[in-house]
Amino acid sequence: MTSTVAAPARPVLRVRGLSWAVGGAQIVSDVGFDVAEGEFVAVIGPNGAGKTSLFNLISGLTRPTAGTIELDTLDITRVAPHRRARRGLGRTFQSSSVFPALTVAENVRLAAAAHRGACLRIWRRAESDQAAWHATAEALERVGLAHRAAEIAGSLSHGDKRKLEIAILLATDPRIILLDEPMAGVGVADVPALTEVIRAVHREQGRTVLMVEHHMDVLLGLADRVAVMHHGSLLALDVPDEVMANPVVQEAYLGEAL
Known part of the structure; x- marks a missing residue:
């Protein structure tokens, strides 16, 4: 069954039943969600949860084995990465x-x-x-x-x-920016300034942002909603306080660092 969570406003990005399998291994499994115009969605989960793979599918670096991706109601599932970029989808890498x-x-x-x-x-x-x-x-x-x-x-x-x-x-x-672990390798002293740049890009410029990051204190101070990936599936998607208090999330990550 597809896990689909609707955003509270008109979606600029819509993902439905997104899956990717390699050699029989299911890397991303039946993921669905909407992202509203101007929203900040944090994507969390331990290594191997499928976060970067999800970004690769959305940005077009990887072709899904199932599912669809829509940008402003336009189906971009088979559109090349450079054409997605021209339509306003930007991406950074680890x-x-x-x-x-x-x-x-x-x-x-x-x-x-x-x-x-x-x-x-x-x-x-x-x-x-x-x-x-x-x-x-x-x-x-x-x-x-x-x-x-x-x-x-x-x-x-x-x-x-x-x-x-x-x-x-x-x-x-870009209208939508995918940031894949922007704090990776950044010194502790540089994290606050980089965080403020990302905050300004979102709040002052109104860009829609999806961000994978392991610095939970950074994410919780930026995100409107938090998406939790677990073994390639979308386990939860809600406001930060609700996600952190979700017993299913707590049980899934018992003993595992987010």
Whole structure:
């Protein structure tokens, strides 16, 4: 039976009966949920619960064996990842995905130019691509990296690289952002600033966010609802207090760290 939980407002993302099996092993099993426009949904669960696999299915990196994915009522289940991105679906990954030899600004400018169908040559004169450079400046300002625009991306701390990845996403003007463990590898001292960047992206810019993260204190301070994955299935989806008090969740995770 499909586990389907409706969001309280018009959904921008709708998942129905989503499943993925490999060699007989069920990695994601019959997952269904809605995400409302502007909502922040945290996705939690221990390693192997299917969280990243779920993100891979939603972003198009993996093709499901069953089920559908809708973005604004449009079925994108078989749509290629780059076409999903053009329709407003952005994604970060657990490992850093910046170009370390390019400057901070060049990393963002490439994304902005690609989104606008412009030339990707980094030596192209700025005057010929004002829209991309404007988007670059705005995105870097949003994440607090404007003052480091000319620095080489590889020289940034891990926390600042995570901010840069978010700036790269913002330059493509996504409606939905999937953040896969953005705090992974980030020093304790950098967590609060990165948390505030993510909070601003959601609350001030109104972006819809789905985020996988193991820092529960971070998630519970950001999320409107929490989705609990367990052995590839959606065990619960509710407001944070209800999820944390749910006896089924507590029983499922007895002795297992969320």
